[in-house]
Amino acid sequence: MPNKWRAIAAVIGVLALSLLPPAQALAHGVNIQYNSDIEITIVAKYDSGEPMAGAQVVVYAPDDPSTPWLTGVCDDEGRFSFTPDASKPGTWDVQVRLAGHGGMIHIPVGGDSTATSGGVGGYSYLQIGLMAACVIWASIGTALYFRRRRLA
Amino acid sequence: MKKRAVFIAIPLLVLVMVLAGCPGGKAAGTLEFYANGEDFVRQGFVSKDGWSIQFDHVYITLADISAYQTDPPYDPQTGADISGNYIAGLDEAYTIDLAEGGTDAPPILVGELDVPVGHYNALSFKMTSAESGPAAGHSLVMIGNAQKDGQSIDFVISVEEECQYQCGEYVGDERKGILSEGGTADLEMTFHFDHIFGDADTPLDDELNLTAIGFEPFAGGAQGKDVIDMGEMHLGHVGEGHCHCGCH
Numbered sequence: 001m002p003n004k005w006r007a008i009a010a011v012i013g014v015l016a017l018s019l020l021p022p023a024q025a026l027a028h029g030v031n032i033q034y035n036s037d038i039e040i041t042i043v044a045k046y047d048s049g050e051p052m053a054g055a056q057v058v059v060y061a062p063d064d065p066s067t068p069w070l071t072g073v074c075d076d077e078g079r080f081s082f083t084p085d086a087s088k089p090g091t092w093d094v095q096v097r098l099a100g101h102g103g104m105i106h107i108p109v110g111g112d113s114t115a116t117s118g119g120v121g122g123y124s125y126l127q128i129g130l131m132a133a134c135v136i137w138a139s140i141g142t143a144l145y146f147r148r149r150r151l152a
Numbered sequence: 153m154k155k156r157a158v159f160i161a162i163p164l165l166v167l168v169m170v171l172a173g174c175p176g177g178k179a180a181g182t183l184e185f186y187a188n189g190e191d192f193v194r195q196g197f198v199s200k201d202g203w204s205i206q207f208d209h210v211y212i213t214l215a216d217i218s219a220y221q222t223d224p225p226y227d228p229q230t231g232a233d234i235s236g237n238y239i240a241g242l243d244e245a246y247t248i249d250l251a252e253g254g255t256d257a258p259p260i261l262v263g264e265l266d267v268p269v270g271h272y273n274a275l276s277f278k279m280t281s282a283e284s285g286p287a288a289g290h291s292l293v294m295i296g297n298a299q300k301d302g303q304s305i306d307f308v309i310s311v312e313e314e315c316q317y318q319c320g321e322y323v324g325d326e327r328k329g330i331l332s333e334g335g336t337a338d339l340e341m342t343f344h345f346d347h348i349f350g351d352a353d354t355p356l357d358d359e360l361n362l363t364a365i366g367f368e369p370f371a372g373g374a375q376g377k378d379v380i381d382m383g384e385m386h387l388g389h390v391g392e393g394h395c396h397c398g399c400h
Contacts, residue, residue: 101394103320
């Protein structure tokens with residue numbers, strides 16, 4: 001066999017071997033995967049310490065606070081677990097009710113957990129900035145006005 | 153001179169425009185405030201000590217009713233005062249008859265306000281002494297009839313104590329207080345009268361019945377001020393949600 005054909009045969013052989021299923025190589029392999037989702041567990045109890053077993057649970061996502069995102073029931077120890085959608089950062093609200101009494105817990109998830117828009121006292125930051133600028137402007141104007149009068 | 157006037161007038165004009173819009177650029181909707189004595193008041197119930205109670209009138213006087221947008225959301229369990237980003241309040245005092253209407257009557261509208269949009273997730277109100285009207289001099293007057301084992305007693309139970317309630321978000325079948333542009337949202341002051349008289353449909357060893365007075369003391373002639381400690385009764389709620397309560 002010419003050297004050229006020997007070389008081609010060798011290459012084909014190596015390729016064929018590489019295509020064989022690597023069953024033996026995985027005999028002691030370890031398959032590790034991870035999930036970055038965070039499971040949240042709440043525990044609901046009355047003030048007396050008694051678990052709210054069987055309580056109704058309603059979970060609201062931050063992007064639609066009027067519509068239940070998930071509903072469920074607490075277990076005998078008052079526990080309930082859920083995994084919030086990581087694509088919806090903000091405050092997740094969980095309502096728990098049983099026999100005419102209930103409560104709500106607010107759980108920040110992800111980066112920006114603010115539940116309401118920014119501002120103080122009902123004013124937006126733009127309004128606050130404008131007001132501050134006006135006060136400064138008015139102060140300077142008043143000072144200049146009296147300064148001119150004194151100079152005159 | 154003209155130049156100087158313009159120099160001062162322009163920033164003042166801007167300031168007035170900003171203030172006039174308070175809270176200005178935000179869209180607005182209508183926020184309604186309701187009072188609800190629940191079916192206990194409208195339909196009557198059996199107290200923990202077996203008295204079948206029917207109410208003709210339940211006069212409660214409410215004042216300083218305020219809604220808040222809080223962030224982080226107010227938690228009444230902390231006992232702290234509400235600190236809101238925005239506050240909308242009714243100025244007057246209102247005497248409401250919680251027993252008004254039939255057995256299926258809806259909660260009673262106390263008042264409404266045009267307010268900026270947002271989530272009103274906290275509420276405060278006072279149960280205060282009425283200055284005039286059928287409940288004058290009292291913060292709460294319950295008028296009705298109670299029956300047990302062939303006895304029938306017409307009662308008038310009056311309370312003079314005044315209470316301040318600070319509450320978080322309404323807890324119930326639906327979420328309340330979420331106001332969108334041009335829309336209407338509502339908040340509810342809910343009063344749990346089973347906390348005073350107990351409830352035969354609830355186990356006697358339940359916390360509610362352990363702290364409730366029942367009707368027996370009133371059948372024996374006791375006055376409201378003799379036996380009712382409003383601070384212990386926790387009458388005011390937001391739906392099923394508890395409120396921080398201080399009475400005097």
